[in-house]
Amino acid sequence: MGAFVGYHCGMATTVLTQPELLDTPPPPGIFVNARCIIYEEEGMRVVMLHGLPVFFYHRDDKVAEDTFIAQAQEAGFAQGTELASALGRCVRTAYRIRQRYLADGASGLAPKKRGPKGPRLGAAREAAIRRWKLEGRTVYWMAQRLKISRSTVRDALIRMGLPTRRVEAWQEELLASAAEQAVAIAGDALAGADSDEDRDLAVEKEPAGSVGADANVGADADGTVSVVADAEAIVDSVGLEVSTQAAERPGLLVETTLDTDPGNRAIDRTLAAVGLLDDAAPLFATAESVPRAGVLLAVPALVNSGVFAAADEVYGHIGPAFYGLRTILLTMVLLVLLRIKHPENVKEHSPGDLGRIIGLDRAPEVKTIRRKLARLAFDGEKSERFIEALVRRRAERTSDALGFLYVDGHVRVYHGKADLPKAHVARMRLSLPATQDVWVNDANGDPVFFVTQEVHPQLVSALPPVLEQVRRLAGERRVTVVFDRGGWSPKLFQSMHAGGFDVLTYRKGKVDPIPEDDFTAYAVELPTGQITYELHDASIAVGGNQFRMRQVTRRNGDHQTHIVTTRHDLPVTEVARRMFNRWRQENFFKYMRQEFAIDALIEYGTEPDDEGRLVPNPARQVVERDLRNARQELTRIEAAYAVAAVDDQERERTHIAGFEPIYGAALHTPLREARVRIQELVARRNALPSKVPVGEVKDDVVCLPVRRKRLSDALKMLAYQVESDMTRAVAPHYARSLDEGRRLIRAALQSAADIQPVAGELRITLVAQSSPHRSLALARLCQHLNETETCFPGTSLRLRYAVRGVECDT
Numbered sequence: 001m002g003a004f005v006g007y008h009c010g011m012a013t014t015v016l017t018q019p020e021l022l023d024t025p026p027p028p029g030i031f032v033n034a035r036c037i038i039y040e041e042e043g044m045r046v047v048m049l050h051g052l053p054v055f056f057y058h059r060d061d062k063v064a065e066d067t068f069i070a071q072a073q074e075a076g077f078a079q080g081t082e083l084a085s086a087l088g089r090c091v092r093t094a095y096r097i098r099q100r101y102l103a104d105g106a107s108g109l110a111p112k113k114r115g116p117k118g119p120r121l122g123a124a125r126e127a128a129i130r131r132w133k134l135e136g137r138t139v140y141w142m143a144q145r146l147k148i149s150r151s152t153v154r155d156a157l158i159r160m161g162l163p164t165r166r167v168e169a170w171q172e173e174l175l176a177s178a179a180e181q182a183v184a185i186a187g188d189a190l191a192g193a194d195s196d197e198d199r200d201l202a203v204e205k206e207p208a209g210s211v212g213a214d215a216n217v218g219a220d221a222d223g224t225v226s227v228v229a230d231a232e233a234i235v236d237s238v239g240l241e242v243s244t245q246a247a248e249r250p251g252l253l254v255e256t257t258l259d260t261d262p263g264n265r266a267i268d269r270t271l272a273a274v275g276l277l278d279d280a281a282p283l284f285a286t287a288e289s290v291p292r293a294g295v296l297l298a299v300p301a302l303v304n305s306g307v308f309a310a311a312d313e314v315y316g317h318i319g320p321a322f323y324g325l326r327t328i329l330l331t332m333v334l335l336v337l338l339r340i341k342h343p344e345n346v347k348e349h350s351p352g353d354l355g356r357i358i359g360l361d362r363a364p365e366v367k368t369i370r371r372k373l374a375r376l377a378f379d380g381e382k383s384e385r386f387i388e389a390l391v392r393r394r395a396e397r398t399s400d401a402l403g404f405l406y407v408d409g410h411v412r413v414y415h416g417k418a419d420l421p422k423a424h425v426a427r428m429r430l431s432l433p434a435t436q437d438v439w440v441n442d443a444n445g446d447p448v449f450f451v452t453q454e455v456h457p458q459l460v461s462a463l464p465p466v467l468e469q470v471r472r473l474a475g476e477r478r479v480t481v482v483f484d485r486g487g488w489s490p491k492l493f494q495s496m497h498a499g500g501f502d503v504l505t506y507r508k509g510k511v512d513p514i515p516e517d518d519f520t521a522y523a524v525e526l527p528t529g530q531i532t533y534e535l536h537d538a539s540i541a542v543g544g545n546q547f548r549m550r551q552v553t554r555r556n557g558d559h560q561t562h563i564v565t566t567r568h569d570l571p572v573t574e575v576a577r578r579m580f581n582r583w584r585q586e587n588f589f590k591y592m593r594q595e596f597a598i599d600a601l602i603e604y605g606t607e608p609d610d611e612g613r614l615v616p617n618p619a620r621q622v623v624e625r626d627l628r629n630a631r632q633e634l635t636r637i638e639a640a641y642a643v644a645a646v647d648d649q650e651r652e653r654t655h656i657a658g659f660e661p662i663y664g665a666a667l668h669t670p671l672r673e674a675r676v677r678i679q680e681l682v683a684r685r686n687a688l689p690s691k692v693p694v695g696e697v698k699d700d701v702v703c704l705p706v707r708r709k710r711l712s713d714a715l716k717m718l719a720y721q722v723e724s725d726m727t728r729a730v731a732p733h734y735a736r737s738l739d740e741g742r743r744l745i746r747a748a749l750q751s752a753a754d755i756q757p758v759a760g761e762l763r764i765t766l767v768a769q770s771s772p773h774r775s776l777a778l779a780r781l782c783q784h785l786n787e788t789e790t791c792f793p794g795t796s797l798r799l800r801y802a803v804r805g806v807e808c809d810t
Contacts, residue, residue: 029048030045030086030087031086032072032078032082032083032086033077033078033079033082035049035050035077035078036048036049036072036077036078036082038086040059043058043059043060044056044057044058044059045057045058045059047068047072049077055068055071063109063110063111065087066097066101066109067101067106067109069083069087069089069094069097069098070097070098070100070101070102070109071101073094073095073098074098074101074102080094080095080098081094097109121146121148121152121156125146125156126156126160128142128145128146129142129146129153129156129157129160129162130160130162132145133157133162139153139154139157139164139165161275161319161320163275256281257280257281257283258271259283262283262284262285262356262359262361263285263361264361265280265283265322265360265361268280268281268322269322272320272321272322275320276320277320277321277322277324278317278319278320278321278324278325279317279321279322279323279324279325279326279327279794280322280323280324280327280360281359281794281795282327282358282359282360282792282793282794282795283359283360284356284359284755284757284762284797285356285755285757286755286756286757286758287356287754287755288754289752289753289754289767290353290356290357290752290753290754290755291350291353291752292338292353292354292357292749292750292751292752293356293357293751293752293753293754293755293764293766294748294749294750294751294752294753294764294766294767295334295337295338295357295749295750296357296753296755296764296799296801297726297745297748297749297764297766297781297782297785297801298333298334298337298722298723298726298749299330299790299792299793299799300785300788300790300799301722301725301726302330302333302718302722303790303791303793304397304725304788304790305390305393305394305718305721305722306389306390306393307329307333307390307718308326308329308330308793309393310386310389310390310393311325311326311329311386312325313389314382314385314386314389315376315382315386318372318375318376319375321372323364323368323372326793326794327358327360327364327794328364328369328372328376329715330358330793331354331358331363331364331369332369332373332715333715333718333719333722334357334358335354336596336715336716336719337719337722337723337749338749338750339595339596339746339750341595341596341597341600342597342600343366343369343370343373343602344366346363346364346365346366346369347365347366351363351365356755357755359792359794359795370603373602373708373711373712374603374708376711377707377708377710377711378707380707383707383710383711384710386711386714387449387710387711387714390714390718391448391449391473392473394448394721395448395473395474398442398444398446401442401443401444401446402442402443402448402473402474402477402479403443403477403479403480404442404443404479404480404482404504404578405440405441405442405443405448405470405479405480405481405482406440406441406442406445406482406483406581406582406584406585407438407439407440407459407463407466407481407482407483407487408438408439408459408483408484408582408585408586408589409436409437409438409439409453409459409462409486410436410437410438410439410450410589410598411423411424411425411426411434411435411436412434412435412436412437412598412599413425413428413432413433413434413599414432414433414434414435414704416433416601416604418433418606418702418704419433419698419700419702420433420434420435420702420703420704421433421434421615422434423435423436435452435453435703435704436452436453437450437451437452437453437713438450438451438453438459438462438466439585439588439589440466440469440470441584441585441588443581444724445581445584445585445587445588446720446721446724447588447717447720447721448473449469449473450713450717451465451466451469452706452709452710458486458487459483459484459486459487460486460487460488460489460492463481463483463487463492463496467481467496467499467501470501471499471500476500477500478500478501478502479500479501479502480501480502480503480504480565480567480578481496481501481502481503481504482504482505482578482579482581482582483504483505483582484505484506484582485505485506485507485508487505488505488506488507488508488509490542490543490544490545490547491543491545493542493543493547493549493564493566494543494545494547496566497547497566502565502566502567503549503564503565503566504563504564504565504566504567504575504578504579505563505564505565505579506561506562506563506564506579507542507551507562507563507564511560511562513560514536514538514553514555514560516555518536519534519535519536519553519555520534520535520536521533521534522534522535522572522573524573524576524577526577527738528738533554533573533576534554534555534556535552535553535554535555535572535573535576536552536553536555537550537551537552537572538550538551538553539551540564542564549564549565549566550564550565550566550567550568550575551563551564552564552565552572552575552576552579554576563575563576563579565579588720591720592716592720595746596716596719596720598713598716601704601709602708602709602712603705603708603709605705606702606703606704606705607702607703607704607705607706608701608702608703609694609701609702609703610694610701611693611694611695611701612693612694612695613693613694613701614691614692614693614694615691615692615693615694615697616690616691617688617689617690617691617692618697619688620685620688620689620690623681623684623685623688624685626681627678627681627682627685630674630677630678630681631678633674634671634674634675634678637667637670637671637674638671640667641667641668641671644667723742723745723746724742726745726781727741727742727744727745729781729784729785730744730745730777730778730780730781733776733777733780733781734773734774734777735773744769744774744777744778747769747770747774748766748769748778748781751766751767751769752766752767753765753766753767754804757797760796760797760798761797761798761799761800762792762795762797762798762799762800763800763801763802764799764800764801764802765801765802765803765804766778766782766801766802766803766804767803767804768803768804768805768806769803772806775803775805775806776806776808778803778806779802779803779806779807779808780808781801782801782802782803783808785799785801786799786800786801
């Protein structure tokens with residue numbers, strides 16, 4: 001209640017006043033129209049229609065607001081002009097939002113993702129620029145030849161890592177200054193040394209060496225630049241011998257850097273930017289409890305795998321870069337072991353923390369990883385040679401496990417918009433667009449290699465090329481190939497047996513059950529304990545050629561499982577055990593999908609497919625469908641004709657001639673016409689080829705890009721092998737290794753650890769695990785890794801592992 005003070009006849013009077021009852025209260029929310037009002041409280045907006053809440057969203061969520069604008073117009077309770085006025089949007093924008101919603105649904109309102117662009121000029125033009133640059137052509141000449149501007153040519157050169165004349169001049173000047181600085185640093189480091197011992201100590205205290213005048217300068221297409229100094233020349237210049245391990249293993253040569261602060265690699269980044277660095281040398285700083293530094297436990301097994309030697313043999317280098325060949329391979333495998341499953345997931349982790357693990361100030365991020373992976377997979381021949389080199393080295397180390405090889409296809413479902421061939425997905429019991437790989441695993445269940453299939457053949461047609469690669473790996477020794485019923489083919493079995501391969505598979509088709517009295521109980525020792533098999537052993541003939549094989553049948557209740565093999569020398573229990581171990585491969589596929597995201601796409605888009613690839617003829621399929629319908633109709637008419645003949649009332653008629661005049665028009669004539677139609681359809685079908693080139697069926701024949709995916713899967717396969725080697729190493733020290741060994745290794749790799757470079761060693765001290773017995777098992781694994789005397793790649797620092805607060809007997 002308000003108060004008014006006035007004066008009347010010299011006396012002050014006070015008059016109490018009332019507020020006007022007809023004052024219009026402020027609107028309670030955002031008024032759209034008489035039916036729709038939007039209320040807002042603490043940033044949340046609630047749309048009320050006739051007093052009922054129908055939609056709510058946050059004020060800053062533009063996608064949700066666009067969805068409301070589109071649905072309100074589509075439902076008819078608000079117009080675009082009303083919504084635009086109430087929400088402060090443009091009227092044209094409101095109508096465009098509705099159009100996008102009608103065209104693509106809610107996904108059409110989401111902002112388009114801005115990712116890395118592809119080649120601006122196309123692969124052919126960029127290849128021409130690369131060739132002409134190596135021939136010494138000028139930018140002006142290339143621009144005139146391609147009918148584009150000189151700036152476009154310069155941008156292409158920079159993008160491909162090919163220096164222009166100005167950059168080449170900078171490289172020469174910087175190389176000269178770097179050589180002078182290297183001599184100065186080496187002189188300062190050795191000037192105060194009074195003896196050889198002091199000189200060696202002075203060199204050891206340097207965090208890294210210096211780049212000498214004999215550095216190997218190179219440039220290649222990658223967008224960054226680099227110098228890898230000759231390790232022997234630099235070490236000789238300061239009077240230090242190269243470590244034996246580094247000299248004997250390619251890809252492990254000690255590299256040097258002019259940087260002294262591990263957290264600031266400005267000099268190396270500058271050298272890389274102007275084309276004087278092929279790979280940044282690792283430089284570590286003392287740090288405590290570095291997140292996920294336990295992944296460094298995998299470095300000895302990774303070095304032992306030969307991945308760096310294989311990369312050095314195939315690639316040599318990937319062009320000038322701060323993140324060079326060794327660094328990017330090490331990073332990608334460690335990221336896989338850390339369960340950072342996709343390059344996009346790297347942005348969820350601190351680049352600084354990941355960088356300290358690999359000895360850099362920052363780890364490569366999303367675009368860098370994608371670019372490097374594209375660079376490695378650009379030359380398909382080199383990437384295949386690299387994968388083959390990894391497979392060959394693995395086969396040489398695990399030759400004993402190659403006696404039994406398990407082969408199975410893995411289908412990767414595709415959820416994009418491209419028109420791809422369909423494949424049957426057994427785990428979903430559906431036929432979906434997909435791509436398919438054929439994997440080969442050894443007797444321990446570890447992957448050996450995989451073959452990417454262009455189409456989706458049966459395992460019968462996929463096995464011959466796989467066997468050719470197995471023969472190159474195994475040499476002349478006989479190998480037993482284990483697979484499921486998808487590979488059933490007696491003709492294939494006979495050719496495999498003649499080619500030096502033994503067969504172990506399930507029998508396909510109907511089989512007469514074995515009498516229960518013919519089975520014998522056998523006790524079989526498995527890693528999980530003892531189990532009893534009821535088995536029956538017999539010799540059978542399969543196929544038209546009556547190829548003799550051995551059949552082992554297992555009885556489990558009322559169910560019988562029939563196994564056929566060409567191995568007549570194996571004990572009956574060994575045949576059953578080896579066959580049932582095939583489930584390890586199924587478990588491997590499940591593990592790789594869940595832990596390493598092997599089904600995830602590495603890159604988006606498609607690439608042209610082979611238009612000459614043969615596919616089933618659609619025209620023939622249409623004729624076959626009509627033929628099936630015609631035969632069904634003929635069966636129906638024949639049945640009706642027979643019923644009419646049986647039900648004929650004139651039983652005394654002894655000849656069909658009296659039956660035809662009565663039923664001829666209704667049954668006999670359609671019967672004759674149906675048979676003629678079937679003959680015509682059979683002739684039309686036989687005149688059509690069963691398969692035709694896919695280019696004659698579809699206008700745009702595409703497939704998913706293969707090169708990057710194969711290289712990524714090969715590195716994931718390598719990570720799995722490294723994890724398996726560590727699991728087997730810890731098994732003697734961990735009682736539950738069969739059930740939890742891989743979990744223990746996974747937890748150890750994810751653990752924090754202290755990093756301390758000292759006295760020629762890189763000491764990694766992991767935090768204690770969740771229980772004392774797990775920490776003790778991990779400490780004994782550390783002892784085993786220390787005995788390998790492994791140096792961190794790119795340095796002469798020997799790796800030394802320990803677990804904080806745990807000491808174990810030697």
